[in-house]
Amino acid sequence: MPEDVTDARTVRPSRVWIGSLISSFATLPLALVVLFFGGLSPMACDSCSDAASDRFDSSFGPAWTVLCSLLALSVAVLVASWVCAFRRPPLGALLAVLAPCTVFVAWVAFTAMVDWP
Template sequence: MTLTSDTARHPRAFVAPLVSTVLTLPLAAVAFFFVGLSPMACDSCGDAASDRFDASYGTAFASFGFGLLLVLAVLVAAWALPWQRRNAAARVWLAVVAPAAVVVDFAVFHGLVDWP
């Protein structure tokens, strides 16, 4: 059996997922840190503003958590693709999407919260 250039093992297939993981995990940790600190933004709010903030924060935090699960799924997919040359483009795209998805996830969180 001969291997064609598409089915041959790619010797540096791990580079894109590795770089993406090194960027994505700290970025997600920092985003989670700031999301966790967000309830302190309304410590001095009145009752009505605090109720609006708390209700919107609950929804936004749940969507942020789901977004982080999607980021994790993208990272796992980047690592799980077979290490063949034909999957190189998909692996690179998944590796690029993962850190960008963290930024989008944080932006969605920020947009969903009814800030005081």
């Protein structure tokens, strides 16, 4: 038996990290933009009446918590995609796709929860 034969389980794909890298370049800037505009959104109700301002303020607090939690989840999914890219490449690729999708879901959930004026 030749000695240069390698076991199929020890051979790793050579470019498994590319999906996680592309996901990083998409997820992190998107998350920062969503966080920025979410932080600026209280200015939408600067000229509101007292009743509209109260409705907006009472809905903004929980929506902000959901936004920050889902953005933290998207970063966790991104880190998991990097970890799984080398251990389980198909799962790493799936997580790399899900990370920017989680940012989008965070933005949609935030805008749906806030009672806009």
